[in-house]
Every structure is written in structure tokens, then in C-alpha cells.
Amino acid sequence: MKVKNNSFSGGYVFNLEGKPQDKVVELEIPSQVCIPLKQGFGQVVEPTVEPGEEVKAGQIIGKSDNSESTPVQASVNGTVKEVTSKAIIIEADGTSDWQPVEGHGSDWTSMSAEKIEELLYNSGVTSLDNQGIPTRYQSSSISTDDVKHVIIKGVESDPYNLSLSALLQDGKLSQFADGLKILHKILPQAKVHVAINKNRQNLIKELSNLVGSNNWVQLYSVEPKYPQGSDKVLIPTILGKEYTVGGSATKLGVIVFKMQTILHAYDAVVEGKPLIERLVSLSGEGWKENLHVKVRVGTPVEAITNKCLNNGNYRIVSGNILADQAVTSYKYPVTREFDNLSAVPEGEGREVFAFVRPGAKRASYSNAFLSALFSNLSSNCDTNVHGEERPCISCGYCEQACPVDIFPHLVEQYTAKSNVDDELIRYGIFDCVECNLCTFVCPSKRPLGKHIKQGKQFLMNKGYAVK
Numbered sequence: 199m200k201v202k203n204n205s206f207s208g209g210y211v212f213n214l215e216g217k218p219q220d221k222v223v224e225l226e227i228p229s230q231v232c233i234p235l236k237q238g239f240g241q242v243v244e245p246t247v248e249p250g251e252e253v254k255a256g257q258i259i260g261k262s263d264n265s266e267s268t269p270v271q272a273s274v275n276g277t278v279k280e281v282t283s284k285a286i287i288i289e290a291d292g293t294s295d296w297q298p299v300e301g302h303g304s305d306w307t308s309m310s311a312e313k314i315e316e317l318l319y320n321s322g323v324t325s326l327d328n329q330g331i332p333t334r335y336q337s338s339s340i341s342t343d344d345v346k347h348v349i350i351k352g353v354e355s356d357p358y359n360l361s362l363s364a365l366l367q368d369g370k371l372s373q374f375a376d377g378l379k380i381l382h383k384i385l386p387q388a389k390v391h392v393a394i395n396k397n398r399q400n401l402i403k404e405l406s407n408l409v410g411s412n413n414w415v416q417l418y419s420v421e422p423k424y425p426q427g428s429d430k431v432l433i434p435t436i437l438g439k440e441y442t443v444g445g446s447a448t449k450l451g452v453i454v455f456k457m458q459t460i461l462h463a464y465d466a467v468v469e470g471k472p473l474i475e476r477l478v479s480l481s482g483e484g485w486k487e488n489l490h491v492k493v494r495v496g497t498p499v500e501a502i503t504n505k506c507l508n509n510g511n512y513r514i515v516s517g518n519i520l521a522d523q524a525v526t527s528y529k530y531p532v533t534r535e536f537d538n539l540s541a542v543p544e545g546e547g548r549e550v551f552a553f554v555r556p557g558a559k560r561a562s563y564s565n566a567f568l569s570a571l572f573s574n575l576s577s578n579c580d581t582n583v584h585g586e587e588r589p590c591i592s593c594g595y596c597e598q599a600c601p602v603d604i605f606p607h608l609v610e611q612y613t614a615k616s617n618v619d620d621e622l623i624r625y626g627i628f629d630c631v632e633c634n635l636c637t638f639v640c641p642s643k644r645p646l647g648k649h650i651k652q653g654k655q656f657l658m659n660k661g662y663a664v665k
């Protein structure tokens with residue numbers, strides 16, 4: 199198969215201290231889990247168990263047949279302690295076995311599409327990623343017949359990512375290839391596009407050997423530039439500008455899945471394993487060791503921080519440190535969507551005149567700074583702003599870095615003055631993918647991303663719709 203090389207204009211390659219190594223450690227079963235009744239794509243489901251009931255790991259404990267949703271499962275063996283409208287608390291008995299999904303098997307090639315959809319739904323896998331996996335059970339906002347393109351991302355472009363080699367170790371690449379074929383059985387009309395980090399040439403070659411003879415699949419080698427992993431950037435990178443996504447990718451017949459989703463699909467259909475655990479990378483300087491943990495869904499974040507976090511003041515972020523939210527309570531459970539937890543030192547706020555004393559290990563976009571001369575060195579990452587907010591100097595860095603070709607400084611000037619009107623739509627404000635790269639590269643430390651996001655919200659409140 200000829201592998202395509204696709205890219206987008208703008209973006210930035212991060213090289214930060216604290217990248218997770220490929221080591222994988224299985225965390226012990228927690229004494230208690232909290233299973234939210236909404237996880238991933240779909241509506242909140244109804245509890246189907248009561249306090250005092252004994253449950254097995256993998257058993258369905260919440261389900262709604264009449265809404266877009268996917269059932270939730272107990273992730274441990276134990277006893278239901280509490281049931282609320284939002285979550286179910288289970289006291290674990292410490293055993294690690296699980297109840298397989300009925301009807302699974304290694305003879306998946308002879309299974310009907312209906313059977314495969316049922317296994318994916320009952321295992322919880324259909325809830326994954328932004329749009330869910332479509333089946334006949336209302337598990338996604340798009341029906342199976344309407345899917346034209348499926349994009350699988352193995353991109354590693356965020357400041358911190360789950361490592362593909364940790365995810366695929368122990369022979370998992372062939373399981374991933376079978377997972378693609380399983381997906382093809384329920385979406386036979388869709389073209390499957392697999393985008394892989396260009397630095398992973400061996401992986402691309404091995405995958406090409408496994409699936410390259412199928413004309414429904416195409417492999418791409420993509421630059422690990424942030425924010426290539428954003429669905430709204432990846433879709434036009436792979437399918438072309440006519441697939442620019444405004445509100446929802448499903449309107450264009452496109453769905454995007456992470457590689458971990460495909461492995462969960464394989465586990466459910468072939469091994470009968472329900473979605474009861476996640477592989478999560480521990481990134482950033484706050485962890486004792488940067489590695490990956492296998493953790494049961496519903497485990498409180500504090501079970502990870504108690505064991506793995508250094509002493510000190512760290513901000514914990516689930517997902518992408520530039521665009522996602524900090525974890526506000528360590529009691530918060532690990533959910534089906536988790537794949538990275540970053541722990542970055544909490545900064546002391548703005549440093550006055552920080553821009554006149556940059557160092558080699560200080561991340562900078564500008565060639566005028568020392569760190570740009572040492573691009574091979576990984577730089578430190580904390581939550582500090584490293585400088586006070588100053589007027590825009592029209593350097594154009596935000597424009598160069600913006601992945602969707604808008605003029606962030608111009609849009610920000612309007613929104614910062616609350617001058618929010620439909621002129622901003624002509625400037626492309628709704629194309630912004632909220633990656634915050636403009637804020638990161640700005641030498642004047644202007645909060646561009648924040649102001650642009652506020653401007654979008656203001657326009658939507660006034661009734662303007664995203665295309």
C-alpha cells in the first residue's frame with residue numbers, strides 16, 4: 199500500500215520534559231469505585247441495580263433503551279453501596295476476574311453485523327470518542343448507513359500523549375488490525391483512514407503488512423504537530439478542505455476514533471472483555487515516574503496520585519494540558535474517556551519582565567529566544583504565564599501557528615473590546631478549534647484563546663449558529 203503524507207499549515211511540535219515512557223503498570227483493584235451514569239458519548243442512563251445488590255465486573259448496571267446512549271458496567275466485583283441519579287458506588291471485594299460479554303468469540307469473521315453491534319453495545323465500547331460507535335441501538339448520533347469515512351487517530355501531537363508503543367505492546371498491533379476488520383463488518387460502505395505519527399515508520403510498515411491488501415483501508419503518515427490530534431484539524435487534513443467541520447463531523451458522514459477504541463472493540467468481540475479498564479499515561483514532572491497505568495474505570499484519581507505523585511504543588515489535567523480542564527477534586531473517578539493525566543508544577547502567576555530573561559529550557563516560539571537555538575532540548579512545563587500581558591506587537595506568530603488559518607490577533611481585538619458582531623463570523627471565529635496555540639506562542643502573553651472562546655459563546659447566545 200502507498201502510504202499518504204498529509205499535513206496542515208501552522209501548528210507546533212512540543213518537546214516537553216516528562217513524556218511518558220512505554221512501561222505499563224497494572225494498578226491494584228481499588229476498595230471502592232464510582233461509576234458515573236454518563237460516560238463518553240450519549241445521555242445519562244437509568245440505574246438497573248439497587249443498594250445491597252452483589253455485582254460482577256462487566257455486568258450492566260445502568261441502561262436506557264429510549265435515548266442515544268450506551269449501557270454502563272460495574273468495573274469491579276462487589277456490592278452496590280449507593281445509587282444516585284448521576285452515579286453508582288460499588289464496594290469492591292478485591293477479586294480481579296470479570297464476567298465476559300455473552301456471545302463473543304474468536305470466530306468473529308462468521309458473526310453477523312447485528313451480533314457484532316450487540317457485543318460492542320453491551321460491552322460499553324460504543325460510548326467511546328466524540329460521536330460514539332454507530333449501531334442499531336442508538337449509540338451514536340449517526341446511523342451505520344450514513345457513515346462515509348472513519349478516521350482512526352494514532353497521532354501523538356498533544357503536548358503530552360499516551361504512547362502508541364505502550365498501547366500496542368505485547369502483540370496488540372495484530373489485534374488492532376483485527377479490530378479494524380471488525381469495524382469494517384458493521385460499516386462495510388465506509389472508507390477507513392488510519393493516521394499515524396510520521397515518527398512511527400516501523401509501525402506504519404507493520405500495519406501496512408497486516409491490512410494493506412484491503413482496498414477499504416488507507417494509511418497516512420502525519421506530522422506530530424499540535425493540534426493534529428483535534429478531530430476538526432485531522433478531518434480536513436485527511437479528507438481535504440471540503441471536509442472542514444463546523445458543528446458536527448457526523449453531518450459530513452465522518453466519525454473519528456482513537457486507536458485505544460479499536461483495541462477495546464477487539465477485546466469486546468473476540469475476548470468478551472467489557473470496557474472496565476483504561477490505559478492512562480502519567481505525564482509531566484509531577485509524577486515519580488512517567489509511565490502508563492492500567493486502571494479500572496471508576497477508580498478515584500486519588501488512588502493514582504497517592505501512589506504515583508511527588509510531594510509538591512501540581513495541577514492535574516485529564517487530556518490535553520493546553521485545551522482541557524484541570525481535575526478539580528482527586529475524588530473524581532477515572533472514566534472511560536481517560537487516556538492521559540498530566541501533573542505539572544503550579545506556577546506562581548505572572549513573572550514580571552520574564553521575556554527579558556529567557557533560558558534554554560524555557561519553551562519559546564520565537565527565534566529571538568535562547569530556547570529556539572536548543573530545539574533538541576526538551577523544555578520545562580508548568581502552569582506559569584512567564585511574563586506580563588503587553589500590547590500586541592503584530593509579530594504574526596499567532597497567525598503562523600493557527601491551524602485553521604484565521605487571524606487570532608484580529609479576532610481577539612474585537613472580542614476583547616466586547617465588539618462582538620457578525621463581522622467576526624467573516625473573520626472565521628467559528629472555525630477556531632480552541633487549541634490555545636495562539637495563546638502559547640504569543641510573546642506579548644495575550645489570552646487570545648480565552649477571548650476568542652468567549653466571543654464564540656457570546657455569538658451563540660445571540661442566536662448565531664455554528665455552520
Ligand code: SF4
Binds near residue numbers: 599602606650
Ligand atoms: S485562533 Fe483558535 S484555532 Fe487558531 S490557534 Fe487560536 S485557539 Fe487555536
Ligand code: SF4
Binds near residue numbers: 640
Ligand atoms: S502573537 Fe501576540 S503579539 Fe504577535 S501578532 Fe499575535 S497577538 Fe500580536
